[in-house]
Amino acid sequence: MTSPDDRAAAAPAAPGLRSDRRLTRSITVTWWYTVSAIVFFELMLVLMTVSVLHLEGFRPAVVRAVAAGGLLWLVATGVALVAYRHRTDSAPLLPWRSALLPLSTAAVLGALGWASTGIWIVAITPVVQVAVMLDWAAGIRLRVVVAATALLAVLASIDARSVFTGGDSAESNWPVMVVYSVLLPGVTVLSLWWWDVLVRLDRARAAESRLGATQERLRVATDVHDLQGHHLQVIALQLELAERLIDKGRAGAALEQVRAARTSVAAAQQGTRDLATRFRGVPLEHEIANAVDLLRAAGTTAEATIDPDSRRAPADVLGPVIRETTTNVLRHGGGRWARLLLTGDGAGWRYEITNDASSPAAASEDGSGLTGIARRVGEAGGEVRVERGRSEFTVTVRVPATGRPAGPVTVPAEGSERR
Template sequence: MSLPYAGAMTLPSTMSERNSRRAFHTFWWWTWASLIFLYAVMYFVTFAHLVIGNEAAGDGTAVRVYGTVQLVLLVVSALTTFKTSLRFRSGWPDDGPTPWHTVAAVGVAPLLLALSSWGNDDGGLAPLLPFWLAVSHIAGLLPKPGRWRLFWAGLALVVAIAAVFRILYPGAAWWVELESTRGTSDSLFAITYGILIPAVVLGSVWWWDAIVRLQRGRAAERELAVARERLRIAADLHDIQGHHLQVIALQAELAERLVQRDPAGALEQIGKVRLAASEAMGETRAVVSGLRQVGFATEVENAADVLGAAGIDCTVHGWGHELTGAPREALGWVIREASTNILRHAQATRAELKLVETGEDVTLTVTNDGVAPRASGNSESEADDMDSSGLLGLRRRIEQLGGRFEAGARGDEFVVTATVPVEAVAARSVESAVGRGVQA
């Protein structure tokens, strides 16, 4: 199932999703057809009882009018019930106002039909069937606050109508005897219908509601997956653009200073600006397409060059080999963000990048001086560094891999430490197909 989002981000419709959607629709029609079959049986039984009861009452004009009114009420009851049954497709409503117009539309005709049992003892209590069916049906259409109140009120009304019928006609049968039901007691019919109708109607609606909620949960899970992927891409873009823009700004400033006294040096810095901009555009396209791989050695080289161009003495330790997999990617981001923060926030004269591999873990430490004196006492500067979105994003990346991340001032130095398991597997919230479907 494809879900549209800003930036034309969609989840591809896979074969399993299409099969799931087809099964969902098939189950709905099966549930609805089962309910309609039950309704049709109940209305047919009521119709048969009414016809036989009216025939037993005689052939007078009043009897015919009475019988016609009952049949009209039965048809109206059936039509309104069948029509509103399609609303079950949305599942059980949990809240909201009680739709009294629905209660009236579905319940008035069956109630009048049930009360009509008082006018003809030959018809028995068969007219109560559509009303009891309507009570169960309406209960499935109402939100929680009114659902069970109406159901129990309807049950009480059914019992009251039956009690009045027994008072008016103490010797009458509960049900007109049909050819197929001879020898079966009236009480057995009453108990069977009384239990069967709400159990099937409300049970079917409850089961369908569970399927609807499951489908909604799966859709919400897909939406959350896409939202997480968008946040990941946003974090990647922040890191890339922040790093490269800082480099471009620094090199442009150096070119501006050199343009008078060293035109050749200025041209060299302008060339680096162009290359940095080109690299930023390429990496941005790669991130958005989900194909970007952070080269660890490249990150170290870039960080040392940038810091050196800014007049910072940068020392590198422990780069004996190239990292691979998730540690390479995660620690590459740490180098980027740490070097960017040094250029932005510190007045550094020296910096140190140190990598230590113990066999199970890889630890990267980035240290720089130049922390302002106010940073040593929970200063505003330190808070700015620690609360920056870049460092928080790094912390999330490292912790997702099962590692540890620390960043803070130590005396006149600021130290960033990241430890990642060697066998860490990059945690991704959605399939890479999502990233491949988004164009820069």
């Protein structure tokens, strides 16, 4: 139940999007739960109404007609719910075009129900149910629900005095039907209100994500501006000074300024590379999480164990190793399961990835993936160990906790290098 101000504030951020509700796929399951609850409540009401009419002694043809009308009412409710789900924030509060079919269907069913049974609550309930599902504003919808509930309660009391006068069997059933009918508008609106709350929360989450990305871009732009602006200003001053010295015939001093400008250019290039490297760095827990998601997306059952202090591990060494070994599992693994492990013991860090072995034909394939991993890890003072069994393949990488001069490069044995 959203107000007009909420609708305006929640308008789509990107041009061309008609409504954020069309993008809330992550809560689609919740929407189907909502629809199922409303339809189930209605279905129970239809069954109880048919039972009460039967016990009250109505003709079988009337009972069958009311049952068929109840099924059509469920269809009309489905149409109204679809219209509610796909309404847009820029549309009028009452989209009569989409509401015309369910409203007219409910009105016809109500008229037929009154003509065949003479029961007010049977005639009015379908119309009231569709009416409360229209896209009312918050305050108006509350008034509509209160008025609909009061109307159904009054009509139920009239029916109780004029229609439901049968035996004990009927008297034991019709009050339940009346209670369900009177509660139906409130239950429906509460379900839709809960859905609206989830939509707004999902929209807020998406907006927060976009805001975080925008702030990160702004931070990168600011750092690049500060870095390049400083160096460019220094280079401009050095070249201007060199030009003046040349005009004065001091070629030697001008050459020194040109050399200084070249040094400034090199410093700017290095600073840009360092900045790009810093922003490209991804925490290792995120690297492993991404690897697990990628493996699962490929149909592999993947799980990971990560040390709580993994942020202290050398991400510049292990990050590329995680990406390369994950790619190797996708290309050469059996495709059924994989396990990833990252632990530290104070002296160093151990990364291990184990997966089901591929077919024998794949074992003889040539590849340079493990050689590249071993070279990178060896330059950081670590080592790589490859173990291939009958049913699994394991790559274990050990790196020191702090960097040290490059040690010997451990290249996997020829029989193991299949990746």
